[in-house]
Amino acid sequence: MNPIIKRGHCWVLLGRDGKLIEDIDTDQIFHNAFLYITDLSEMGQHAFGNLEGWKDFPSRIKPGDFIVAGRNFGAGSSRQQAVDCFIALKVGAILAPSFSSIYFRNAVNSGLPVLRCLELDRLAAEHLLETGDEVEVDFFSGKARNLKKNLPLAVEPMSPVQREIYLAGGLFAFGRMKSETG
Amino acid sequence: MGKTVSEKILQNHSQDEVLPGKIVWLDIDILSARDFGGPNVVKNYEREYAGLPLADPARTFFTFDLCAPACTLRYADNQQLCRDFARKHGVRVFDVDSGIGTHVLMEEGLSRPNSVVVGTDSHMNILGAVGSFGQGMGDVDITFAFRTGRTWFEVPESVKVVVKGKLGPWAGAKDLTLFVLKELGTKKIALKSAEFYGPAVAGLSLAGRLTLCSMVTEMAGIIGFLPEISPSARDEIETFTQEPFSSVTADADAFYSETIEINLDGLAPQVAAPPSPANVRPLAEIRGLEINSGFIGSCTNGRTEDFAAAARLLRGRKIKKGVMLKVVPATRRVYEELLAKGILEDLFSAGAIVVNPGCGGCAEGHVGLTGRGEVQISTGNRNFPGKQGKGETYLAGPAVVAASCVLGKIASPEDL
Numbered sequence: 072m073n074p075i076i077k078r079g080h081c082w083v084l085l086g087r088d089g090k091l092i093e094d095i096d097t098d099q100i101f102h103n104a105f106l107y108i109t110d111l112s113e114m115g116q117h118a119f120g121n122l123e124g125w126k127d128f129p130s131r132i133k134p135g136d137f138i139v140a141g142r143n144f145g146a147g148s149s150r151q152q153a154v155d156c157f158i159a160l161k162v163g164a165i166l167a168p169s170f171s172s173i174y175f176r177n178a179v180n181s182g183l184p185v186l187r188c189l190e191l192d193r194l195a196a197e198h199l200l201e202t203g204d205e206v207e208v209d210f211f212s213g214k215a216r217n218l219k220k221n222l223p224l225a226v227e228p229m230s231p232v233q234r235e236i237y238l239a240g241g242l243f244a245f246g247r248m249k250s251e252t253g
Numbered sequence: 254m255g256k257t258v259s260e261k262i263l264q265n266h267s268q269d270e271v272l273p274g275k276i277v278w279l280d281i282d283i284l285s286a287r288d289f290g291g292p293n294v295v296k297n298y299e300r301e302y303a304g305l306p307l308a309d310p311a312r313t314f315f316t317f318d319l320c321a322p323a324c325t326l327r328y329a330d331n332q333q334l335c336r337d338f339a340r341k342h343g344v345r346v347f348d349v350d351s352g353i354g355t356h357v358l359m360e361e362g363l364s365r366p367n368s369v370v371v372g373t374d375s376h377m378n379i380l381g382a383v384g385s386f387g388q389g390m391g392d393v394d395i396t397f398a399f400r401t402g403r404t405w406f407e408v409p410e411s412v413k414v415v416v417k418g419k420l421g422p423w424a425g426a427k428d429l430t431l432f433v434l435k436e437l438g439t440k441k442i443a444l445k446s447a448e449f450y451g452p453a454v455a456g457l458s459l460a461g462r463l464t465l466c467s468m469v470t471e472m473a474g475i476i477g478f479l480p481e482i483s484p485s486a487r488d489e490i491e492t493f494t495q496e497p498f499s500s501v502t503a504d505a506d507a508f509y510s511e512t513i514e515i516n517l518d519g520l521a522p523q524v525a526a527p528p529s530p531a532n533v534r535p536l537a538e539i540r541g542l543e544i545n546s547g548f549i550g551s552c553t554n555g556r557t558e559d560f561a562a563a564a565r566l567l568r569g570r571k572i573k574k575g576v577m578l579k580v581v582p583a584t585r586r587v588y589e590e591l592l593a594k595g596i597l598e599d600l601f602s603a604g605a606i607v608v609n610p611g612c613g614g615c616a617e618g619h620v621g622l623t624g625r626g627e628v629q630i631s632t633g634n635r636n637f638p639g640k641q642g643k644g645e646t647y648l649a650g651p652a653v654v655a656a657s658c659v660l661g662k663i664a665s666p667e668d669l
Contacts, residue, residue, distance in 0.1 A: 097375075
């Protein structure tokens, strides 16, 4: 299996208490007031538009950057826009100790790399992973490294389905490859 | 090894061997999309599968429940887009007059025991209350399912939750649910399927089952099942499905990753304070907090029984001057029952605003939202910051909301 190695600068979503923000829900990621939006190009500007302290995120993030969040990221509704707004901003990957199940599926299906990493809470609390740090991850083996601080990181590798959908470029393309959809 | 309830239902819908942690392909019974997500499904479909037929139009539905009727031009356009697509493909639309999609699918007998039902509502898993494996999904998933009738799914581990003891005299299904949420938090059953047992759970009416199952989403669980069922709940489900109810039960040697015991111990009314549903406290701790508005409805507490509990307290009383109470029945069928039983009249006479069925009050939809500084007490299922406007939302059962609206402050029914 060929490695897929990506590098990105991290945005570590810390709350006022200096810890990773847990349970960030889809209304904080992409508020329901904007659910009428169906075009990808309009979605990026609303990312984290209702997350206290992070409302200027869309103007600061650069293509390829990684988001680092607390556990149960993407709680709440099933809205695809909460994933698509990050695709619009060309986010490289989202790392969190865990994701809500619907959010995780939506991201996998859209080809947005979502990766589980159990040690993030500790790394963030001990300042061993900070905003601006460049991280290198092999999506398939889970081997990762904080290049800035020269520290290893254990990321859960993508599951076979996640990998196949990611390589195909999303669920629709995957379905065509598998002749599921005609 | 034996199978849990969710493993059995999934196995009945898959050619793959169903084991916890494994990703399997499922054949779906009922596919749906609502007015949020639905327009995206239509656009995805037209882009990816233009000219190709749906897997099965007879098992595919649109349910408009969020902005009903549409309050802005963009929502109106979106709903019309879905209607046009539905007409072209021969798909039935439960339109803006129908009510909450999950409840409509249940009342229409489409969500049946041992079925797999998907839609763009994150509370689709509420259908665990009738023994359906309901799952909310995003618009990419639903588009793919509309075309193929299939979806990939990671089989969740199962957890057994045994609820012991009894509710106190002033507590109901919502108090039980909030207390279970307090005990389980958002971690203990995260990404797992839960089976709830114990006499207090087994005795729940269908409305009570729906209340508990709806908030499994707030517990971060995949779905919850109540394998034991009361005679009244069984009867009500049978009127919908028109066939004898048969519950899917777990094998005696089924594997559970954990068994959790919760003791109700004469539970008193509970309230979830901002900023999250799991922030549950005994009502006694925040009794007396002034409120500006109340809301009774949502998929969690929008059944006839919920409004009856409020009406019993409001009959012959008035909502405190300056306090606004919004009432939103779950479905048209519920609305009809409220009319026939005189419940609507009780609520109206007490000063409530009664509107047409739907998700309003929970979603920022057709009954407005809260302003900065406003304190709302709601029977909904979420109180995340900014969800229903800029005010603060407390979650409680319908009797607590009714009592609070009469007194103008957070109160238990016993305070009246």
